[in-house]
Amino acid sequence: MSRGVCRIGKGFDLFLCALTGQRTVSPANRRANQRITLVMLILVSLTLLTLDYHGEANKAITGVRNGVQSAISPMQRAIADVLHPVGDFFAGAFNYGSLESQNTALARELGKANRQLYEQKVEENQIRQVQALDHIKFASNLASVDAPVISQPSSNFEYTIEIGVGTSAGVGVGMPVVGLQGYVGSVLSASSSTAVVLLEQDVRTHIGVRFSQASGGSELGVLNGQGTGRPLTSLVNLPAPKKGSIVYTSGLYGELYPAGLPVGVVSKVSPASGQLQDNVTVTPLVNVNSLQFVRVLLWEPPA
Amino acid sequence: MRIKNYLRLLAVAVLAVLVQQAVLNQVVVMDAHPDILVLLAVCAGVVFGPVYGSMFAFVLGLGADLLVNLPFGLSCLTFSISAFTASYFQKIPMHKSGVANTGLLCVSAALLSTVFYAIIATLIGQHGLLTSQLLKVLVVVGVGGLILVWPSISVLKWSIDNESLHRYEVPQGGSAV
Secondary structure, eight states: OOTTSOOOOTTOOHHHHHHHOSOOOOHHHHHHHHHHHHHHHHHHHHHHHHHHHHSTHHHHHHHHHHHHHHHHHHHHHHHHHHHHHHHHHHHHHHTGGGSOHHHHHHHHHHHHSOHHHHHHHHHHHHHHHHHHHTTOOTTTTSOEEEEEEEEOOSSTTOOEEEESOOGGGTOOTTOEEEOSSSEEEEEEEEOSSOEEEEETTSTTOEEEEEEEOTTSOEEEEEEEOOSTTOOEEEEEESSOOOTTOEEEEOOOTTOSSOTTOEEEEEEEEEEOTTSSEEEEEEEESSOGGGOOEEEEEOOOOOO | OHHHHHHHHHHHHHHHHHHHHHTGGGOOBTTBOOOHHHHHHHHHHHHHOHHHHHHHHHHHHHHHHHHSSSOTTHHHHHHHHHHHHHHHHOOSOTTTSOHHHHHHHHHHHHHHHHHHHHHHHHHTTOOSOSSHHHHHHHHHHHHHHHHHHHHHHHHHHHHTOHHHHHHTOOOTTOOOO
16 A cells, blocks of 8 residues: 555545544454444443433433523524424425315415515414413413423434423423413423423323213323323223313322313223223323423422 | 544534424424434444444434433434444445445434334333334434435535545555455
8 A cells, every 4th residue: 555545444434544644554453443442432321321320410411401401592492483484394294195175275375475474474373372371271370481382302202392481480390381272291301591391291201180070070090101192091990981071180189280280181991901990091182293382380299 | 634623523513413403303293303413423434434433423422312301321322333333334435335325324224223222212211112103203214314314424524524535535446454
């Protein structure tokens, strides 16, 4: 190999040469270096995972996360303001097949509209959503703060949204978040200006609820999130609630949520094998994908 | 030149995190969104090779972990291993391989990395990841990946500048392995 030409082979390391300059490395040494690098990275990753799980570092990591989210939220908000219509456009385009003919006609009409007009409509829609929050009939006796939704879930494996209010507005961890139709989720973490909301469908969500019964009474249960895009489920003593009945938070002593928040509607009741209970499936009332504003109830869950 | 390359790489990583958080997270289809971070991680493995590719992927994983409330270090782990593995599938140097093949390799690796992430997360106690929703996520990540893979590769190549790529290219017929 001529002088000045990096000795690299198949599968090669262009980056090594670009960053460090010409260097001659024997194939055996290079393979060893590659494996050592991978092993080191895996060890560091496992260390981070362990610290996050068990160590005091968990608090520090949470602090760093909140700090980073606070730092990038202004830029994120500005970019999101500009690009929200673009995201809405793509989301609408992908869901095109499932829209009714009326929605199709509306989409065509919107496609012809110019960008300025579209943005104006988006803003009007946001204003309507904020105003609509004033018509929420439940939890009216609780102090609250309205917040814009500034980001959808950051991971495909976590069902959260980020909202534009934080501890400076009185928002704290565990506080319930509602939309116009009902319960949305609870605050998972909060920085000074933003907060992450754990949505009701996340597998970490467990909600104490009261089912309206056909007999006029009511039955208690615990709704469990089943993951993104899936309804919530619960086991309920017989007689089971009717399909179509609304489910509310129970608000029992020690419960994480205040009483009377609409959570969802019973969509399926099926007998649980080998048990004296029925398996009840509940579809959430709130469509999270269309949320632009939510209301945080300043209600501290019991310690 | 070295500092310039490092700064460019840092800028690419920060920009990727911002694009993911501010733009791609808003493009929700079937309750999933495209994932440029995992795509960049495997592209880095293909473009930079196993050592620096996996290191760059690790840094991207740190950025990804800061954005979510899942176990910290999980993205670092999966991105590093995925980038390292993807680099071994790229047997032909970048400038000689088919563009389409490279793109498909990166998208396939990104999909495998997504599945790998779900499996590892499940193994360490996260529930509800290995469900039918994962298939929808794979579809969205795959389609998004096909759109984003060539810009991603181009940006990564730019980050170590064309001059370096050509200067250190593999001589004809020369194999050090």
